[in-house]
Amino acid sequence: MFITKATRHDVADLEGLLGPLGQQAPNPRDGAVYVARAGKLVGCLRLKEVAPGAVVIDKMAVDPQRRGEGIGGQLMQAAMNAKGGTLYLYCHADAAGFYEKFDFKPVAPDALPEPVMEHFVAAGEYPAPEGHPEHHFLTAR
Numbered sequence: 330m331f332i333t334k335a336t337r338h339d340v341a342d343l344e345g346l347l348g349p350l351g352q353q354a355p356n357p358r359d360g361a362v363y364v365a366r367a368g369k370l371v372g373c374l375r376l377k378e379v380a381p382g383a384v385v386i387d388k389m390a391v392d393p394q395r396r397g398e399g400i401g402g403q404l405m406q407a408a409m410n411a412k413g414g415t416l417y418l419y420c421h422a423d424a425a426g427f428y429e430k431f432d433f434k435p436v437a438p439d440a441l442p443e444p445v446m447e448h449f450v451a452a453g454e455y456p457a458p459e460g461h462p463e464h465h466f467l468t469a470r
C-alpha cells in the first residue's frame with residue numbers, strides 16, 4: 330500500500346469510495362487529495378487551506394473491506410506531515426475516536442474561523458441534514 334496525490338484519473342474510483350457515504354468525489358485540483366493505493370484505490374482524504382494557516386480535512390474514507398488495517402491512520406499521518414497550519418474537520422460521533430488518536434479535540438461551531446465554517450456550509454455538510462447522526466467539529470495543532 331502506498332500513498333500518493335490523486336489525479337483526474339482517480340475521480341471515478343473516488344466516487345466509488347465516497348458515494349456510498351453520501352459524498353461527492355473532490356476535484357483533485359481543489360486542495361490536495363491524497364489516496365491510498367493497493368492495486369486499487371482503498372482510501373482517500375482531502376486537505377484544503379481555506380484561509381492562511383487554516384486547513385480543512387474532509388473526504389476521508391477507507392474501503393469498507395479494508396478498514397481496521399491502518400490505512401486511514403497512514404493517510405492521516407501523511408496528510409498531517411505534508412502541511413502545516415491548524416487543522417479542522419467535521420465528523421460524526423462514531424469516527425471521533427479515530428481522530429482523537431491524532432490529537433484532534435472538539436471545537437464549538439462559534440469558535441471556528443469564518444472560512445472554515447463557510448467551507449462546511451457551502452459543501453452542504455453543516456448543519457448536518459435532519460436524520461443524520463450527531464456530528465462534531467474537531468481541531469488539531
Ligand SMILES: CC(C)(COP(=O)(O)OP(=O)(O)OC[C@H]1O[C@@H](n2cnc3c(N)ncnc32)[C@H](O)[C@@H]1OP(=O)(O)O)[C@@H](O)C(=O)NCCC(=O)NCCS
Nearest residue numbers: 389390391396397398399400401402420421423424426427
Ligand atoms: C474512520 C475511518 C476513515 C478509519 O479508517 P481505518 O483505516 O479503518 O482506520 P485505521 O485502521 O488506520 O485505524 C487507526 C487507529 O484508529 C482506531 N480507529 C479506527 N476507527 C475508529 C473509530 N471509528 N473509533 C475509534 N477508533 C478508531 C483504530 O483502532 C486504530 O487504532 P490503533 O492505532 O490504536 O490500532 C474508516 O473507518 C472509514 O472510512 N469510515 C467511514 C467513513 C468515515 O467515517 N469517514 C470519516 C467521516 S467524519
